[in-house]
Amino acid sequence: MFRKIIKIILVFLCMLTIFMFSSDNGTKSSEKSDNLIVNTIEIFKNKKLNKISKKKYIKKYVFIVRKTAHFTIYLILGLLIISLLKEYMIISSKTFFLAIILVFLYACTDEFHQYFVPGRDAKVFDVIIDTLGGSVGTFIYYFFRRKSWIRKSN
Numbered sequence: 001m002f003r004k005i006i007k008i009i010l011v012f013l014c015m016l017t018i019f020m021f022s023s024d025n026g027t028k029s030s031e032k033s034d035n036l037i038v039n040t041i042e043i044f045k046n047k048k049l050n051k052i053s054k055k056k057y058i059k060k061y062v063f064i065v066r067k068t069a070h071f072t073i074y075l076i077l078g079l080l081i082i083s084l085l086k087e088y089m090i091i092s093s094k095t096f097f098l099a100i101i102l103v104f105l106y107a108c109t110d111e112f113h114q115y116f117v118p119g120r121d122a123k124v125f126d127v128i129i130d131t132l133g134g135s136v137g138t139f140i141y142y143f144f145r146r147k148s149w150i151r152k153s154n
Helices: 002-023 026-045 051-086 093-115 124-153
Strands: none
Touching: 002 051, 002 093, 026 051, 051 093, 051 124, 093 124
């Protein structure tokens, strides 16, 4: 019972984290991505970047950083959801399909929410990336659980 509660809390916290990031207005969201890019480049280059270099790197990496963030947080959500579902049902292809559907539905509500946030918009492409991330998360779970099952049966 305790494990189920912990898993419910983890799913809720992951969803809350996504909601909080989606609540940032366009300027604040861009600042977070831009700062991540600049700070990462400065760490690897071991020097401060000038304004022109900052803009160059931001332009070069902003798309990949933002989409990777979408993919990654939803990968985590997919892992958490499939782990929670395992507590209530036997893992089967239907369970994985249900987990992916739940990730997809949350991605849709997230984009709908962003539609109402100043400077943000809803993108079908983001729902696709989010769902793909969640799907990969569920398959990672399956892969490691399967390895565990095989080892136990031998």
